Amino acid sequence: MATLATFFRDASSRPTGTRRSSRTARAGEVTHALISAQARAQADPFRLRALPNDDIYFYSKKIDNQRLVRQADPEARGECWSAVGAAGVLLMLGASIIAPHVGSILAGYKIESLKQERQTLIDKKRDLEVKEAGLVSPGRLNGLARARSLTSPASDQVIHLDTGAGTVDARLVPSPAAGSANRQ
Numbered sequence: 001m002a003t004l005a006t007f008f009r010d011a012s013s014r015p016t017g018t019r020r021s022s023r024t025a026r027a028g029e030v031t032h033a034l035i036s037a038q039a040r041a042q043a044d045p046f047r048l049r050a051l052p053n054d055d056i057y058f059y060s061k062k063i064d065n066q067r068l069v070r071q072a073d074p075e076a077r078g079e080c081w082s083a084v085g086a087a088g089v090l091l092m093l094g095a096s097i098i099a100p101h102v103g104s105i106l107a108g109y110k111i112e113s114l115k116q117e118r119q120t121l122i123d124k125k126r127d128l129e130v131k132e133a134g135l136v137s138p139g140r141l142n143g144l145a146r147a148r149s150l151t152s153p154a155s156d157q158v159i160h161l162d163t164g165a166g167t168v169d170a171r172l173v174p175s176p177a178a179g180s181a182n183r184q
Contacts, residue, residue: 134140145151
C-alpha cells in the first residue's frame with residue numbers, strides 16, 4: 001500500500017541526471033522495489049511498516065513577546081461586571097431555593113432533640129413518682145412511727161376541717177379574749 005509520503009520518499013531516492021527509457025526505468029524500479037522489500041524482510045521480520053506521514057517533522061519557533069504591551073479593552077470591563085452580576089443573581093437564586101430545605105432539616109433536628117429531651121423528662125418523672133410512692137407508702141410510714149414511738153391519735157384529737165356546707169368548727173376559731181392575751 002503506497003501513501004503520499006512513501007511515494008515522495010521513493011521518488012526522492014531515484015537518481016537524477018541520467019535519462020533512461022521508460023521500459024528500463026520501470027524494470028529498474030520493480031527490481032529496486034523487490035530488493036528493498038527483501039532486504040527489509042531479512043533485516044527484521046517483526047518490524048512494523050512506517051506510518052503515513054511519519055517522516056514529517058514540525059518545528060516551533062520561539063517568539064519573544066516581552067516588549068509587547070496589551071491594550072485595554074473598554075468593553076471588557078462592562079462584560080466582566082455583567083458576568084459578576086449574573087453570577088451574584090444566580091447565587092442568590094440558588095440560596096433562596098436551598099434555604100427552605102435547609103431550614104426544614106434544621107427544624108427536624110430541633111424537633112428530634114426536643115423529643116429526646118421530653119422522653120428523658122418523662123423517664124425522670126416516672127422515677128420520681130415511684131420514689132415518692134415508696135416514701136409515702138403506709139407500711140414505711142408505720143415503720144417510721146414505731147421507730148419514733150408515735151401512736152395513733154385518739155378520736156377527740158382529730159379535727160375535721162370540712163364539716164359540710166363550708167362552715168368552720170367553733171373550736172378552731174380563736175376567741176377574742178384568747179387573742180388579746182396572746183398579744184401581751
